[in-house]
Amino acid sequence: MRDWTGNKRSAHAMIGSFVGAQSVREEHDYYATDPNALASLLKQKQLPRVVYECACGAGHLAEVLVKQGHSVVATDLVPRGYGVSGVDFLKVDTLPDDCACILTNPPYKYTMEFIEHSLELLPEGGEAIFLLNINALAGKARYERLYSHGTLKEVYVFPKRVQCAKNGDFASMTGSAVNYAWFVFEKGHSGTTNLHWIT
Ligand SMILES: C[S@@+](CC[C@H](N)C(=O)[O-])C[C@H]1O[C@@H](n2cnc3c(N)ncnc32)[C@H](O)[C@@H]1O
Numbered sequence: 001m002r003d004w005t006g007n008k009r010s011a012h013a014m015i016g017s018f019v020g021a022q023s024v025r026e027e028h029d030y031y032a033t034d035p036n037a038l039a040s041l042l043k044q045k046q047l048p049r050v051v052y053e054c055a056c057g058a059g060h061l062a063e064v065l066v067k068q069g070h071s072v073v074a075t076d077l078v079p080r081g082y083g084v085s086g087v088d089f090l091k092v093d094t095l096p097d098d099c100a101c102i103l104t105n106p107p108y109k110y111t112m113e114f115i116e117h118s119l120e121l122l123p124e125g126g127e128a129i130f131l132l133n134i135n136a137l138a139g140k141a142r143y144e145r146l147y148s149h150g151t152l153k154e155v156y157v158f159p160k161r162v163q164c165a166k167n168g169d170f171a172s173m174t175g176s177a178v179n180y181a182w183f184v185f186e187k188g189h190s191g192t193t194n195l196h197w198i199t
Pocket residue numbers: 028029030031032033054055056057058059060061075076077078080087088089090104105106107108110
């Protein structure tokens with residue numbers, strides 16, 4: 001267990017236990033990610049020891065990292081039986097000790113804010129790794145805010161659709177309409193963006 005201060009208040013770290021109808025969006029955008037989506041990425045990309053899952057939900061991604069030996073700090077705005085709740089990531093002003101990697105599937109409505117805030121918090125060379133709809137590559141506003149500065153270092157595309165279940169209810173899912181990819185932003189990167197396939 002690690003101690004960590006977020007939102008200028010005491011919080012405990014988080015290696016908690018794993019707790020585990022799709023049309024209307026859930027109020028706080030809770031869509032649990034199939035853990036295989038991260039396990040597949042980790043076969044191709046090495047992450048640093050300490051990772052901050054800043055919108056952890058019920059820990060579907062955090063637990064993959066814990067099982068692979070990472071030290072994980074996990075927080076969420078809403079209590080979901082995992083990690084520290086009541087932490088609005090957009091108000092977090094300090095990263096956990098020794099942390100240079102933020103990884104999550106963010107709330108859809110705050111995607112740009114989460115990426116921008118991550119890059120503000122991270123040290124040079126630190127990575128913000130987000131599972132996003134591939135369509136997030138397009139759009140003038142997104143280009144100006146997220147890509148024109150050149151920090152998008154890598155994109156890992158899934159040829160097969162990843163399942164993200166509303167309220168964590170994978171059993172009720174009949175399929176997925178969204179094509180996802182892992183977007184890797186590196187603070188200070190200003191080169192080209194490399195495309196990878198997760199097969
Ligand atoms: C798409 S879900 C992903 C959950 C988890 N990362 C996963 O992949 O299974 C987004 C999560 O963001 C949380 N969230 C929404 N707004 C937030 C905020 N401002 N700060 C922190 N977490 C937030 C929601 O409660 C929800 O659990």
